[in-house]
Amino acid sequence: MKEIDGDKILTYTVSIALAVVTGVFVNKIPRTRGKNPIFHAIFVAASIAILIFLPEEIQETVFSPGGVVVVGTILPVYVSIVAILTPGEADDSTWLNFWVVSGTLSYLTEFIDDIKHHMPNGGEHWYEFEFFLTLWMILPFTDGSTLFYDKITERFIRPYALKVKTYAEGWIGFLMLAVNSSYLWFAWFIFMSFPEEQRRFFVIAMGTVYPVAASIIALTTKEDGKDDSFxxxxxxxxxxxxxxxxxxxxFIGHIRGFYSICMVATIYLFLPAFDGANVVFRRILVPLSGQYENMLLHDAYLVRKDMEKKIPNKYHERVFQRAAGVFTNQKKE
Known part of the structure; x- marks a missing residue:
């Protein structure tokens, strides 16, 4: 990614604020699963109009790596946080659909910057395409991520995802054995022997291939929704x-241990033994997004669900009434 110029900081700051405001409303509008072709036609027409009439200096800022980050990362992350803390799993599945498609697209098309560096005209309109494609997937009217899942992922990719997930879990088991056997230093030595570009590739592959496969399986396995949330x-x-x-x-990519730190952080996030994503989510992302109170309410909702499973139906009403008294510090005889 290119360094963001100082004169664009204000533009991106305002854009991030608008993304957060937009995120508040995105989850509240019913999604169409992409079934209405009229909405897609309107979206394409609006996109063409924007490309024609939007001033060039604004286009250079909006349709850039920074603009794609705002619409493709900041907004989806905020909306995903809200979805996780909302009772029910339907919105979790909606945004997991998005990450399966967008995550793969964003992280595995990093070569576009190299193409633009060596061939200025090669990826000339890539960021416009990525910007509008991301919007198409996010907006509830077009709901492109769900449409892609229904037409492509579930029909054609899921069987291969199951194979990838099974194969990767075998290697994850080997990794945990290496950790427990104190042989992790050997794996690190091999990793450090690779050239810088290959180390970067391994970090991206580690963070996308297995998680994408596992996410697809989670979406197609309708149990209690815990996998979707995870x-x-x-x-x-x-x-x-x-x-x-x-x-x-x-700035510091040339430091020899930089990608090793990124690799360790990636493994920390998705290995169940560490539960790193949940730790980062609860301690960093939730407070930063202003969702701490909603997290506590969501925890209470999970407690209620767990109680409903463990308590016989005939005792539900009485037990929940007494539990309400406990939560409000009221002693009930």
């Missing part, structure tokens, strides 16, 4: 880790 939490955290890596490598 992987949605992961993507919210990893997308920001990737963003930080992508920016900081311009």
């Amino acid at each position: 992987w949605l939490t992961y993507w919210a955290c990893f997308s920001l880790l990737f963003l930080a890596m992508d920016y900081l490598e311009n």
